[in-house]
Amino acid sequence: MEEAAELFGVSIKTFIKLLKEEKVPARKIGREWRFSRKALIDWLSSGDSQAYSASEGEAKEFFNKVAPEWEEIRKDYYDESIKNKIFELDILEPDMTVMDLGAGSGYISRTVAPHVKKVIAVDISGQMLSELRKKAYEEGIGNIQTLENDGRDVAVPDSTADVVFASMYLHHIEEPLIAIKEIKRILKSGGRVFLADYNEHTDMELKEKMHDIWMGFRQEDIREWFAGAGFKDIRIYVLDEHSKKQDSAGKPGTGVFIATAVK
Numbered sequence: 530m531e532e533a534a535e536l537f538g539v540s541i542k543t544f545i546k547l548l549k550e551e552k553v554p555a556r557k558i559g560r561e562w563r564f565s566r567k568a569l570i571d572w573l574s575s576g577d578s579q580a581y582s583a584s585e586g587e588a589k590e591f592f593n594k595v596a597p598e599w600e601e602i603r604k605d606y607y608d609e610s611i612k613n614k615i616f617e618l619d620i621l622e623p624d625m626t627v628m629d630l631g632a633g634s635g636y637i638s639r640t641v642a643p644h645v646k647k648v649i650a651v652d653i654s655g656q657m658l659s660e661l662r663k664k665a666y667e668e669g670i671g672n673i674q675t676l677e678n679d680g681r682d683v684a685v686p687d688s689t690a691d692v693v694f695a696s697m698y699l700h701h702i703e704e705p706l707i708a709i710k711e712i713k714r715i716l717k718s719g720g721r722v723f724l725a726d727y728n729e730h731t732d733m734e735l736k737e738k739m740h741d742i743w744m745g746f747r748q749e750d751i752r753e754w755f756a757g758a759g760f761k762d763i764r765i766y767v768l769d770e771h772s773k774k775q776d777s778a779g780k781p782g783t784g785v786f787i788a789t790a791v792k
């Protein structure tokens with residue numbers, strides 16, 4: 530197992546996750562996993578990078594399509610408790626510039642706008658952003674700037690924002706650590722990230738319906754990525770209300786967590 534993980538250049542933990550999620554050529558003989566070095570290299574080289582970009586492309590297409598109904602759709606998956614946590618943690622100041630990554634139609638942007646100087650709402654979906662602009666206009670909100678951009682490489686200078694929000698965005702990103710490092714770049718020194726996402730789940734129907742890449746996250750991984758990107762004071766809060774909801778099969782619903790950390 531150690532040698533196989535080393536061959537792929539990943540930790541044992543990541544390698545075990547790979548064994549569960551992908552069809553890696555391997556056999557468990559007795560209590561030990563056995564691998565063929567050649568089979569592992571063949572498996573690696575038979576992959577197709579476009580298969581991954583395609584799944585991200587599908588998400589963009591999906592969100593462009595559902596943009597006008599997103600506000601209603603999302604209510605089935607998470608409620609107002611994510612917003613409430615922002616105010617409970619008291620992290621906003623009137624002179625702040627904040628960013629909302631994967632802003633969608635502005636669930637977070639339109640909530641925080643009246644409490645800060647400026648919001649930069651970033652999303653890969655142009656339709657989501659035009660929906661956000663329409664709703665902000667109707668609500669008399671005039672301090673949201675929209676930016677159609679991939680969240681992994683945002684066209685803003687370093688140290689732009691006092692707070693970066695990322696609500697239900699990270700599970701659409703193939704390489705979360707890259708997205709987290711980009712958040713760190715965008716934050717001012719002492720600035721804070723506020724991330725909301727699903728706890729690790731097994732709801733395949735949810736994943737497919739929403740074109741998700743990750744089926745939620747484990748707290749250990751979030752901590753490891755934040756620490757790896759150089760964040761301090763990492764805190765994770767689990768929002769109980771969501772865990773009690775039921776999915777379509779009547780099983781307990783997918784819970785939501787909030788992670789905050791300081792640059």
Ligand SMILES: C[S@@+](CC[C@H](N)C(=O)[O-])C[C@H]1O[C@@H](n2cnc3c(N)ncnc32)[C@H](O)[C@@H]1O
Pocket residue numbers: 588589592603630631632633634635636637651652653654657678679680681695696697698701702
């Ligand atoms: C589940 S929605 C969440 C929207 C909003 N934050 C909310 O909480 O309602 C995910 C959003 O992330 C956006 N998104 C997905 N991949 C992205 C990427 N690589 N860069 C920027 N935005 C992305 C989608 O277009 C979509 O608007």
